[in-house]
Amino acid sequence: SQKIEQNSEALNIQEGKTATLTCNYTNYSPAYLQWYRQDPGRGPVFLLLIRENEKEKRKERLKVTFDTTLKQSLFHITASQPADSATYLCALGTNFGNEKLTFGTGTRLTIIP
């Protein structure tokens, strides 16, 4: 059966360090993968998209990698700050033009000052 797993429910990282979150999937052939940030009581906010034929994408302090052989995406936040504390969700899309997204359960990241 299809499954998306994010490495852990919760992750605590010291301020200034790099936070690395993992998203693994099975029985999917995604066309793209997205990462979202969700704060308590709010809807997810889009951060980055990476296509199946891309290895890496960067945006400011964020970096996403995508390995379709390992069926894994890594999401990095460098120079982490307490304001980065949130739940981070990965989501797979299998068709461009049909935006049905399948989400992982999320990782709750806490940056400790």
Added chain:
Amino acid sequence: ETGVTQSPTHLIKTRGQQVTLRCSSQSGHNTVSWYQQALGQGPQFIFQYYREEENGRGNFPPRFSGLQFPNYSSELNVNALELDDSALYLCASSHMAGEQETQYFGPGTRLLVL
């Protein structure tokens, strides 16, 4: 802010009742998707509407239905509410034109079924 609004923010219903949740998309967005997010879980796709027609449905029973209107607003209706329907309901708007990269989520409606 994403420009997507939802109402109401919170709602309490009893089992067996019916509920209508509303979403106002970003202007110009012709696609709206609805998701259910249980506590501690990721959002689950309910269905999508494109130009007022259903354009894909997740693994939800027919008592979950929707409407999309020409003025960029939409509704999610749930009949015969069950306790397990308690969740955060999210709508997400986007503009389907070939490759679509971003969905814009609203803040959600938190539904509690007693």
